[in-house]
Amino acid sequence: MPTVEQTIAERVEARSDRIVETLSALVSFPSIVKSNPAEAGPGERDCQLYLQKRLNALGFATDLWDPDGPALYAKYQGRPGANKGRTFEGRPNLGGTLKGSGGGRSIMLTGHIDVVPPGAAEHWTTDPFEPVLKDGFLHGRGTVDMKGGVACMLMAVEILKELDIPLSGDIVFTTVVDEEIGGMGSLAMVDRGFRADAGIMTEPTANRIAPLCHGILWGRIIIDGIGGHAELTPNAWYTSGPVDAVQLCRQMLDGIDILNRRWMFDPKKNHPLMDLPNQVIVTQMNAGEHPSSMAGRAEIIIDAQYLPSERDELGLGGKVKREIEEHVFNICQADPYLRNHPARVEWILDADCAEVPADNPFIAVFQQAVGKANLSPVLSGFGAHSDIGLPTGLGNTPTVNFGPGDPAQAHQPNERVSVRDLVNCTKAIAIAIEYWCR
Structure with missing residues (x-):
């Protein structure tokens, strides 16, 4: 039977x-x-x-x-x-x-x-x-x-x-x-x-x-440059415009790569059941206003993960938000223009x-x-x-x-x-x- x-x-x-x-x-x-x-x-x-x-x-x-x-x-x-x-x-x-x-x-x-x-x-x-x-x-x-x-x-x-x-x-x-x-x-x-x-x-x-x-954070990193004619020589050391927001984006992307390498070996960012460590993934970019103008503004959209052990007191990703914001701030300190005009992070979504x-x-x-x-x-x-x-x-x-x-x-x-x-x-x-x- x-x-x-x-x-x-x-x-x-x-x-x-x-x-x-x-x-x-x-x-x-x-x-x-x-x-x-x-x-x-x-x-x-x-x-x-x-x-x-x-x-x-x-x-x-x-x-x-x-x-x-x-x-x-x-x-x-x-x-x-x-x-x-x-x-x-x-x-x-x-x-x-x-x-x-x-x-x-x-x-x-x-x-x-x-x-x-x-x-x-x-x-x-x-x-x-x-x-x-x-x-x-x-x-x-x-x-x-x-x-x-x-x-x-x-x-x-x-x-x-x-x-x-x-x-x-x-x-x-x-x-x-x-x-x-x-x-x-x-x-x-x-x-x-x-x-x-x-x-x-x-x-x-x-x-x-x-x-x-995973918990998921969607964020928008906003970088304000100064628009100007693309073919003309920009002033040295950003004393005045233009300031290419696309170039500043490259620096920000390099900085995100550094954060991901750090997270790769951070025990807090890894879990034995997960195949990969937490990552900050760039999913969208938007920059520039005209083919012959340097970009005066750029946005980088990120998707970042967090684990249950990293949740804040509300059960969300507040701690990881602050960690990413601090890293973005530190990236800006390495550039004479961004030091005075830092990028900012706007959070779009926090999924628990x-x-x-x-x-x-x-x-x-x-x-x-x-x-x-x-x-x-x-x-x-x-x-x-x-x-x-x-x-x-x-x-x-x-x-x-x-x-x-x-x-x-x-x-x-x-x-x-x-x-x-x-x-x-x-x-x-x-x-x-x-x-x-x-």
Whole structure:
């Protein structure tokens, strides 16, 4: 007689087409998030309505609501997830609860359905929002980040229901918007009261359990030079204009490289579960006003990481902000112009981080389930930011990352996930629910 785990695994294999069909439906909704929330189209809402219909059919009591961005910001200002200017009209969150028979431990399955813009169409070999199955991979925007994970968590529940496997604990299912622009959707979800005894956030981890993620700082380094004619000889020692802001940018970039070399060997910037040390990554640059004029102003946009051990008293990256500001100041001291006209740092975003200790009871249960799905139970770190800090910290729901797909595919053109990854992920989540909530 097959074991419960074998029965679940066999049913998941038999339902692989349904998993692909579910993910294809999710990808077909262009649920793009923008820095200006007013520019969002109907894709987020349409995707949530599709998921709500699927949850209702499984017996979930569902809640679909447009969060109140300004009210949330007023309530949580200065705390993780509270981002000024975010609005949610027509951009709902979705939550649902499937009650168990009672007395068991509850689990929350959570993810985001917003995706980043696909970028230039010529960089894609397929339409980003018309999913294509080819050579064992499903192609399309969001297949990895992270509608693949959402499809797996939905199908895991659906298969447990098909098999009529009894559960004592509740299953909580939440999908949020706005994750790709700072995490206020997850803040709204936790504020709404959704929580459980443990949680799985199905961000792409190549089906590895990742109980740790980075915090992320976005900052703008502003450098003011003095514009002037590009072909004329500038005055020596910056006694008057022009002063080339592009040249000053080069000095700032060299200084950032020095900081990264220092962090490479700093124990505070490294974690045994992370592949790389914390870094300050330059992601955007903007300089200059005219082809024949020296740039009078330049901006360098940075993405900097921090670890849970570096959090400040609010659970954010204030200590690391001050560290970077001090380094920028010291870079300026080496230049006679910048010494008197120092660059300044404006902070754009601070997205929190979290770590669930390896001795948390859910970790051992999940490792056992992952092993039964013939996956590696070895713990790893999630190098990017994810929203696990909000349910873990504010919601008292220790939440780990675990999802299908190579995380390096996230945000890339021609994003794709293997069907095998989807099937294996669905197995692991379904078995974990049965173990934890039985």
